Amino acid sequence: MTVTAGLDLGSLSTKAAIVEDGKLVSFAVLPTGRGGAPVAERALEEALARAGLKRSDVDSIVATGYGRISVPFAHRRVTEITCHARGVYHLWPDTATVIDIGGQDSKVIRLGPGGKVVDFVMNEKCSAGTGRFLEVMARALEVNIEEMGELSLKARKGAAISNTCTVFAESEVVSLLAEGRPVEEIIRGLHEAVAERVVSMAERVGWQEPVAMTGGVAKNLGVVRSLEERLGVSLRLPEEPQIMGALGAALLAAEV
């Protein structure tokens, strides 16, 4: 029996995945907070406890995500680009493109034969088009971020909102609210802005079908629908899109 662990330290959440003989057996998702080794440790312990395993059972650990360098007990560090690709390849080996929208960044990854990354593109330094963008807007709109997807699906059209800058978009949202635009239309507009930005990234890498989506924003059906409309395809959605980086990391740990 080979037990490996993957830790994905993102800006908003830290994920741990435990893989036993190539199969996902448990996972845990914790808020990153101040981040670093303590939260990675807690996520790992929680995931192991759910699987009924002990730390000493783990053969190898791979850390990924922005916080990957702050996990001293990881045996290896791999970028989230490779890890998301590996996680998706595990689920659907014929996937050609992965769209990952996380808290701090969004990326589009092109996969080649054997799930190898052949190209990728990430958002620029600003947070527009990421989970953080939606979080800021949810706060401005005084809605729960988890409700945004459902609310946006009720709108027949979206309000036009800038997709270039979170600060500008936030002030646009405040103006739209002042004009009396329904919250649902504003949220739909925000989702469309995110989708527009991600689709332009997908074009840069020459996206191809089938396309899978990972990251916490894949739980937002409003963003998923907006992306599907623009790409003209159905997106493959993992049951737990947030943990695909951690899963990929755990699978790579087994390959060391």
Next chain:
Amino acid sequence: MDLYPKLRSALAEPLKRRALHSPLVIKLVRQILSAQKRAFPWEASHLLALKAIDQAADAFLGRGPVVWHNVFFPTELLYGLGVVPFAPEAAAAAAVGLGLVDEAFRAADGRWFGTDGCSFHRLALGCEVAGYFPRPQAVVCTSHLCDIAPQSLALTAARHDIPFHLLDVPQRAGPEETRYVARQLKEMFFSLAEGLRKEPDTERLAEALRRSNEAREGLLRVSRLRREPPAVIRGDEAHGFLYIMLTSFGSPWAAVVYDKWYEELKRRREQGRWAVPREKIRLLWLHLRPYYANDIFKILEHEGGAVVVFEEMNHVYWDELDPRHPFLSLARKVLSHHGLGPLEGRLGAVKGMVEDFGVQGVVHFAHWGCRQSTAGAALIQQALREQGIAFLNLDGDCVDRQKYAPGAVRTRLEGFLELLG
């Protein structure tokens, strides 16, 4: 290399404008640099630093009429005139190391210089306004490649009420275009000579072209040696030599530095002193690099075992000059730049470099506001993809550290290395 901390400490805190114009301070800085041979990874880079200090001293101490030029101007014309050339864009890169950025940016902002423009020019203008750059007696500039340079340098000329000479370079090269550019160069040569009270000595100009040819030969020898794997010089170190390409062709010392560099490269190759312990990946670098402290080359070369084996900016794109026909010859040089005109020229040059240097990946540093370089990235990516060469477009800014996100850059570079691994 800890050149800049040494310079900063030599000039004391805070760095005073007057210090740059003081013969005593400049002499002191040169002496310190001269004694710091071991602080430089290459004897040639030490020699280059000394030559650059001498050149700056000529400009700051006014040892001749100072003529500002942009980095794409054929400097042979200026060396041939016997004036003191000063390249504000190159000096801006040095200003980053000297910690002048914040003050200079504030000064430029106060002159309506937008933050969406090229920060080399924003910084250069700011340094000039703040009094850190030597006062020009004339300004020359080409219209090709860099679209902001003519406006930015015209502003400097206007501020000092001095002549501004624009070399209008057509997008395509042909006999008529060559004659058109040559006529302008000739007119500029005599007009500058008259305005600056210099003898328009065509023999001195021919000599500058001969020196330029020697430097060209030297750089070609260096480039041929750098093609052989494994690399003996890291891209991090080789980038420093770009200064010559951008400011010093036609000078008496450009060929001397290249020759020294060549001898060192050859010696290290014979000794088996490689750039990295085990070369895993060979990379080509397009456009320029950031000049503030950053981890880019540390991630690629120290941690990743990849080596930037060549830089696009070190590419010799022109044929040997003919000193008997200096103006026509320099016109041909200007018009043969691979970045001029349709993108096919740059594509062909990049493909050639990929092949010559046997690289597996290409990194394009997309400097903020540099449209001439960034606008073609998609087609370059496509062309390289067809050749099976990986391409990374790294967004950033060469001089404005505010636009550098260390975590995001690390992820892109490591992801790129994983893709290549």
